[in-house]
Structure formats: structure tokens, C-alpha cells
Amino acid sequence: MKTNSTLFKLLAVILLHFFVSMSSYSQNLLGNSNFNNGNSMWALSGMNVEVNAESVYGGSNSSNRVAEVDALVGLRQKVEVTAGKTYRFDFKASRRTRGSVPAVVGIRVKITGSNSNIEYVNTTRTYNNTAFSYSAETGSFSLVSGSVDNAVIIEISGYNNSSSHGVIVDDVELSAVSASSLPVQWISFIAERKGNNTLLSWKTSSEINNAFFIVERSMNGANFDSIGLVSANTFKTYSYNDNNAQPGSNYYRLKQVDIDGKFSYSKILMIKTVNNGEELKVFPSVANQHINLSLNLASNSRVTIQLVDAGGRVVLSTRKELVAGFNQQTMDVANLNAGSYYLQVISGDGVLNKTKSFVKIN
Template sequence: MRIYAIFLLNLCLVAPVWGGTISGSIHGTLSVSNSPYVVTGDLLINAGDTLRIEPHCQLFFEEATTFKVQGVLLAQGTATDSIYFSSNKSPQNPGDWQGIYFDKPANKSYLSYVVISYASTGITFDSTDSEIKHSCIKFNTNGIDCSAGAQPLIESNQIIHNGNSGIRVTSSSPRIIANKIFYNALEGFDSAIVFNWSSGGLLLQNQIAQNGNSGVDCDNDSNPDIINNTIIDNSGYGISLSYSSPRIINNLVSNNQYGICNEEGSPSISYNDVWQNSQGDFWGCPDSVGVKVTVNSRGDSADVFYNIQVAPALVNEDGLDFTPTSSSHLIDAGDPANPGEIQVSGDAPDIGAIEYSGTVPVELATFQFDGSKLVWSTATEKNNLGFEVQRSVTGVSEDFQTIGFVKGQGTKISPTFYSFIDSKVRSGKYYYRLKQIDFNGEFRYSWTVEALYHQAGNYRLYKNYPNPFNSSTIITFELAQEDIVSYIIYDLNGREVRRLMIQKNFSPGTHQIGWNGRNNKGEQLPSGTYFGQLRTRHFVKTNKLLLVK
């Protein structure tokens, strides 16, 4: 039998740390075995106290509650078992609860692999140097606030879908390093990242994309170092400066409404690629910025500060993969002094957040949903173990679950075609991505594709894939009920060339068969157009197959 003690200290209740409802002052350990916890009133870690939260714990906060930290919070999940802080309302909405507030604690707290959602502000760092790493801050009104001289480390997080802002910095100097900051400020007046009122710090190797308003705002004498970031596809300015003079070095600022805009400041702007911002690349910047008078180490036209204005050549900008391709003008085009002290693979740092490290092991050429299955192809492969197929109902990165694995081709210099049927979904919308894995365990994710499955109860014959094809193709069909199926291939003159199936019994659902371009005798057929007819007791349908040898 477990025995729990409840203590009264200074008329404050120390909350019990077993499952159920909790509130008030709290310390000790929140155990996963007793999770989830419902927070019915404000939580407080008093100065001098420590609270540890075990991986995979879930805390759900009632409306308007706050989690205040004046002592030490150790919320350290793992890559496979995050710790969750969210709203207890249904449905959940941004601003349901107040978030985690570090209230001038004397000692540092550590958060890693946590997910914080549906708060007014996910985390507020007030006069603290605490750390948050490898976490997801999503669907809050504001993601992270830093105030009153705070110097937190914010590293390797996903800061996404926060309505008003991703990160706001007021009179503070955070270190903001290697985060993915996407889809913020789409419903408010702030920007993805805002530095205000004499703020400083470091903004290094972040990917800042598809946010509302600006990617980075620096206002009222705020002078952070903005180094090696990718700032792309934001609806306002890439970088906006007002009465501020930061260092802006080695950044890619591309496809925003404006590039770098300066008002009444004296920024240092060098070694950036500022490219194709729709209303202009430079506005109000110091004299000579953007005026091409020389060339850089790669031979690209540059201004006297070695800023260039060239297409960056990224792997897949639409899919948020901002890795430079082997032909990218970003490679080795940064400041050779390496002011961000990043790990460099060439003669100088690359421009942007991601350092090119050599040939991309697997070049993914296509990835899509064709109405019944996922299909993708690679142009080349190097040391490719294969692909994990991952599915999500929200499209948010941490919600993806692995549902299958497709073996790769190792090393191959010619195109390869793949397909995968998800047989365990109902009708509705789903999101998929691929996790390509090398033999050495390194991996990278594809872009996300959306799939809409229709109600069951249909007979369908889908387009074969690939088509045209060279060595083999896949034919996919769907049955509304158990049925007897035949599939016969004919040439343009209507002559039968191949019986793939005759009177074979199939269960309801989606099925696949393959054809290698050979006839009933096993002989290779010539290039041309062929027709495949699917026939059941209730359905007849023909599709066109294009064989190219």
C-alpha cells in the first residue's frame, strides 16, 4: 500500500503527486504511472523546491489556470515519450489556460521533449536562464515570451501554429538556436519573432518560414546577432528593423514580401543571400548594401559586403526542406570568419540555417497520393536502407506515427518507383510523410502529402503506377464486397497478350497486382499502348498501360 502525506506549510497546500486533480504548491515527482493529471487551480513550485515530471506524463489545465515556477522544474521527456501540457477543455482553443510562467527563479530549470499547447502564452521566461530543447510549442496565442533580462536557451524546438507570435523578446537576450518556426502570427498583429526594448542575444541557424507578418522584427534599440538563419516565404518582411542595429550575417532571406527593411538604424548586413522578395530585397539599408560592385568566392555578383541576390537552389522549398542542393550558390558563400561558430563542412560557412554536407544520399523525385495509395520515386539512391511510412490525422510533425516500412535499393543511379497501401484507414483526410533511413542510421523526412479517402462501398480501378513504365507497373483496384476478379491485358488490336488473373477470389478493400511487360509466354512485349480490363461479377473497367522500352 502506498502512503501519501499532505503537509500544510505557511497555509499553502502542497499538492499530492498522484493522478487525479492537482493544484496549489507542488514539489517532488509526478509519476507516469499516475498520469494523466487534471490541474484544477494554479500550480506553484516555490523557491527552493524542485518538481520532476516523468516522461509521458500528461497535464491538462482547467480554464485560466497558470503553472508558475519560482523553484526548479525538471520536465525531461525522451524522443519517444514526450511530456504534455495542454488544455482540459473540449474543444481546445488557444488561450484556454495561461501557460508555464518562470517567475524570476534563482536556479535554472530544464525542459526537453515537452509539448505545450492551447495556452495564452506557452512559456514565459521572466528573468531566468532556463532551457527548453527538442520540444514543440504549438496552437498557443503566443509561443514563448522572454522578459526582464531573461537569457534562456531555446534550442532545437518546433514553434508552430501560434496565432499571434512564435517568440517575443522584451528587454532580454535569449539564445535562439536551430529551431523550426513555422505558421505563426497568422491571426495576430505580431510577427514570428519579435525583439523589443533593448533586447539582444543570438538568433542562429533557425528556419523561419510561412509565418504571418514578418519573420524577424527588431524594434527600439534591439540588437541581437542574426546569423545563419533561413527566413523564407513569410507574408511580410523577412527582417524588419526599427531604431535597431543588429548584425545580420550569413542569412538566406527569400520569397518574403520584403527582404531586409531598415528604419532609423545602422545594422551590419553582410554575406547574406537576399533573393526574390516580391516588393524588394533591401529598403532603407546602409549605403552600398545591395549595390553589386564585386564578386564573392564563388564568382557570384555581390555588393561590397558580399551580399548576393541569387536563387538559392534548395531541395524542396514547398515541402519545408531548405537543405541546399549540390549546385546551390549558398555553399561556402558565408563569412569565412564564421561568426556563428557553426560546424563547417567546406572552406567557409554556407549561407542559411542548414550546412550542406555532401551529396544528398537519396534524391526523392516525387511523392504523392493517387487516390488509393502512396506513390513515390527516387532519382538516385546512396546507402538507402528504406522508407518508414508515417501517418498523421493533424499534419503536425510530432503527431506522425510509423505505419509501415518499404525497403530501399541501397545504392542506385537510375530512377526507382515505390508504392504503399494504407489498409487501416477509414474514410476521411489523413497526412503522410516518408522517413528515409540510411544504412548508418541517419535519416531525413520528406514533405507531407494530404490524402482524402472516400467512403467504402465503391468499385474502382485506379491508374497504374508508374505509367509510362519500363520494367514493371502496379495495378490497384478496390472492391466493395467479396468478389471474383479477372484482369486481362490486350494490345491495340484487341488481342489478348497477358492474363494476370482469372476468376480469383478477393476480399473487400484495396488490392494490387503487378505486370512486368511480358506476355503469357514470358516474352518481353514491345513498347506501345496496352489496355488492361478488370472484370468482376458486378463491375467492368479498363485502363491504359504505356510500356516504354
């Protein structure tokens, strides 16, 4: 009897260790993450998806199913999430090596709130490997408590590539994780208004392989632009002064980047700055996806906003009903060719009010 009792105790300990170990692994929330079911789950909102055997694209495994991402095809899936949690996403990718493939190809990874349209992740990766070889990619983001988003949309699309041969993607995963498992543990992140400027301050309790922080700003809480970089230090105390804060609501977040290129995002802060009296501002001055403009008007007015290229051709024109005082607008410039442009604001009587320039890059 004593021997049986000892065996039962040993078995109980083994089972307990097994279930505790299993609980430490988070469930992958994405469907068909290894593409064994073709394009199932990945063709949200009409996204064109291409799935084939790895060997079609230059890999050695003819039984492994993978997806290609290029100028014509990509991936898009909606997945349920929970406010107040931190999520980690992982995938592996390689430049396609079979066929006529550009020397450098890239992808853009975006994770967007389904209700808020907040871009929790918007990052690019490029690949130039000559032999088929996967690179492991990972990142993380957090939803604040009380977030209106109960789902996010994950999209992987072509970047810096106009051809139909691009990047091969496999094993895309999204899982909830403990914030303590991330390379950087945040103690605080605050924003303070200093006149027309914004002072950002943050502290961390521990850092593993931290390289630097990218400071990002948004005027609508969804589309963020990089405005500064702060290198990691041994004191784990940081600050950044935004001397170009815009009138109205300014949203800030930090993108923490590891030495190996992995990254995670902080929470988002919002702070309002006073109107500094300028009639028109256009930012960023060098843009890839969109530009923002802030405009002061003496009275309610219907205006025409035009984008004009260096040759004087109007490439985009829209009419807006604006109110007296401060106005903010965002314009999509992703489809414009690279080059210098002017933004013109024309009042209802046809008199030119203001012109600002910016540069579009690809």
C-alpha cells in the first residue's frame, strides 16, 4: 500500500507540472496560420491571396504550404482580442529565390483596431537573401483597458516592390502574452504640456537587448508618424521634447526596438496643445503614406484642398466644409509618385489662402 501511495503522489506531481507547463503557452488566435488550408481565413475584404508549396518559390520543402506577398497578393485576417491585454505576433519570411525576383523585396505589417482604426502596428521588413532562408520576425502591442476594439485586422502587404515576385511568409501567429515576458518592462509613460510643446517622459524597470525608442505622433490617434529617436541607456530613464506639437489633440506612443530588430509598442497618450496662431501647417514634411494639415479659419468656410506636383499639375483635389477656428485633416498620399509637392488651400471665392510644400517618398 505504501508503494502505491508513493506512485500516486509521483503521478500527481507529474500531472501538475504538465498542466502548469501547458498553461504557460498561449493559444494562437489566428486561423490557418500555416496555410495548410490554402487561402482560407486570409482573404478578408477581397484580399487576393496566393498559396503554394514552398518549393514553387525556391524552398526545398514540397509539402510545406506557404503564402507569397508582393504587389498583387497579400494577407488579411480579422481576429478577436480583449481590451487591457498584450499580444505578440510572430511569423517567418524569406525573399523568393525562384523566378525573376527584385534584389530587395519587402512587406508591410499592419495591425489595426476594427472599431477605432488605431494602427497598433505599422512596420516594414525587407529581404535580400540569395538562398531561400527564413528570418524569424516578432513584435508586440497592447490594448488599453476600456479600448473599444474587440477585434483587430492583421494585414501583410507588399512594400518597396512593384513586381509579382516578392516575399514568402509562413507560420503567422498572434497570441496573448504576459507583459512581464516582453524585453522591456514599462514603469511609466507620461506626457506634459509645456507651452506649445509636449514633454514626454518614461521609465523602465528592466531591459533585455534594448537598442532604442522611436517616438511616434498622430493627430487622429490612428495614423502615426515617427518624430524622434532616443537611444537606450543604463539609467532606464528617458525624455523627449516635441517642439513641433500641433494645435489640438496630439497622440503619442513609443516603439521600443531590440538590437535584433524585434519591437514592441507602449500605450498611447493624448495631450491637447493650444492654438499657436499659424494659419496652415503640413506635416510630416517627408511623407510615405499620408500627410496631415492644420488650418485656422476666421469663419465657417467651404475650401478646396489641392495637391500640386513640381510640374504644376493638380494630382488631387477635394472640397471640405470647415469651421471657424482650428481644423485638422488627413490626406492619403500613398499612391503618389515620389517627388516634391505643394498643398494649396483655396477659399470659396477662389482666392488662394496658403501654400505649403512636402516631399513624397516610396
